[in-house]
Amino acid sequence: MAGIYIHVPFCRQACHYCNFHFSVSRKHTDRYLECLLREIDMQRNFFGEPSGGKPNLDSLYFGGxxxxxxxxxxxxxxFEKLSDYFxxxxxxxITxxxxxxxxDREKLQALKQSPVNRLSIGIQSFHAPDLAYMNxxxxxxxxxxAIDNALAAGFGNLTVDLIYGTPTMDDHVWKNNLQKFIDYQIxxxxxxxxTVEPKTPLAVKIRRGQMPPVEEERTALQFELMVEVMDRAGYAHYEVSNFARSGQFSRHNLSYWTGKSYLGLGPSAHSFRPGQRWWNVSNTGQYIASVSEGVLPCETEILTSAQQFDEYVMTSLRTMWGCALDKVEKNWGRARREMLVKQSAGHIRMGWMVETAGHLVLTPKGMLFADRVASDLFWGK
Ligand code: SF4
Incomplete structure (x- = not known):
């Protein structure tokens, strides 16, 4: 089973914290769409030459x-172009x-008639000062x-994005945001x-003293608060930043975290097949120029065994299923498994990780430090 990600690089307004590839000018929209269709043609065999029919898509995700x-x-x-090959x-x-x-209602009705069957709504907060801080x-x-309209249009399969840790948000506001989400039964x-990424407008404004800074301690406390509230509401904390009820995990994200192949289309999109990854140029003009000449706008990297191990540790530890020791032994040998268990001992003692049924799994406390724990367990450590 395979997944496809499509990057749509246009926004109406620049959010101050954002470091994704986007432009608020939409003058390239038509050329972008033409090139996207052409790139689909060019990448039709990404998952291998079809012998017994078109490859089945497990997920298709439009992001931006x-x-x-x-x-x-x-x-x-x-969709029509993709259906020629997949x-x-x-x-x-299809998210x-x-x-x-x-x-609005009209847009949602039209979307309901299209193949889209899941919406991911960028709410970020229900509190005006937070939205203003983030622009x-x-x-x-x-x-x-938007949520009312989506539910009324019949989009039961919804996911919402929220952001915590803004200086404008105290714990009470954060709890309220979570409660509003829960009340919708999404x-x-x-x-x-x-996070304040370098070179973003938020980073510049904080440096100049025009915006209050983001405090790590507040963020950590709000993470813990969220874990508690979501658990009480019956949501599984299945990845550091993701919660789902009744097994409604995101198939698209799971393909990233479980090492399945995916094809990324559009400027800045990434693709992956076991042992290799690609990334498209992060510039819509260059993307259009390259695809127009029939050249894939990407660079590629063959992953070493050590890089593949590090990637597996990093992604698996972020999930509630954790890092499977049998899989480590099968792919990287018994010595690597033993080394990993040895390296984990300190984190287990600190209460950040447990070993259960042959898996190393982060505790809720450990999830807060997932990237740090993973990097302590990397190949070269
Ligand atoms: S956060 Fe989303 S909507 Fe805001 S600028 Fe970035 S990509 Fe656009």
Missing amino acids: GTPSILEVGALNKV SFGSQTE LEANPDDL RIHDPAQAAR PHLSAYAL
Whole structure:
């Protein structure tokens, strides 16, 4: 089973914390769409030459940027082109990232007639000062209306993004945001700590003293608060930043975390097949120029065995299923397994990790330090 990610590099307004590839100018939209269709042609055999029919897609994900900026007619053209080479079953998860200001009733009705069967809504907060701090385009009323409209249009398979740790958000506000989400009975939440990436407008404003800084301690406490609240509400904390009810995990994200092949299309999109990864140029003009000349706009890297091990440790530890010691032994040998167990002893003593049924699994406390723990267990350590 395979997954496809499509990057849509256009937004209506720049959020101050964002370091994804996007542009607020939409002058390249038509050329981008033409090139996207062409790139699909060029990458049709990414999952291998089909012998017995088209490869089945487990998931298709439109991310960005703001994919909901596109007309539904444009999305349908992408679906038609993809269907020439790939097959969509009734089980294929087809997600569209959407911003609240795009989700009016008319748009949602049109989306409901398209193959999209899951919406990922970038709410980030229901609290106006947080939205202003992040320079989000929508207000709390639009956030609530977008969810109401999506549910009324029949999109039961929803996921919402929330952000915590902004200086404008105290624990009470964060709890309220989580409670609002829970009250909607939405099956999936992705919640991210606000991070200040270098060179973003937020980083510049904080450096100049125009915005209050983000405090690590507040972020850590709000992570713990979230774990507690979501657990009480019956959501499985299945990845550091993701929670799901009734097994409604994101298939798209699971393919990243479980090492399945995926194809990325559009500027800045990444692709992966076991042992190799690719990344498209992070520049829409260069992407258009390259695809127009029939050249794939990507660079590639063959992963060494050590890199593959590090990637497995990093991604598996972030999930509730953890790092499978049998898999480590099968792929990297008994000595590596023994080394990993030895290296984990300190983290187990600190209460950050447990060994259970042959898996190394982070505790809720350890999840807070997932990247640090993983890097302590890397090949060269
Ligand atoms: S809408 Fe998303 S991609 Fe666009 S600027 Fe905001 S965070 Fe970045």
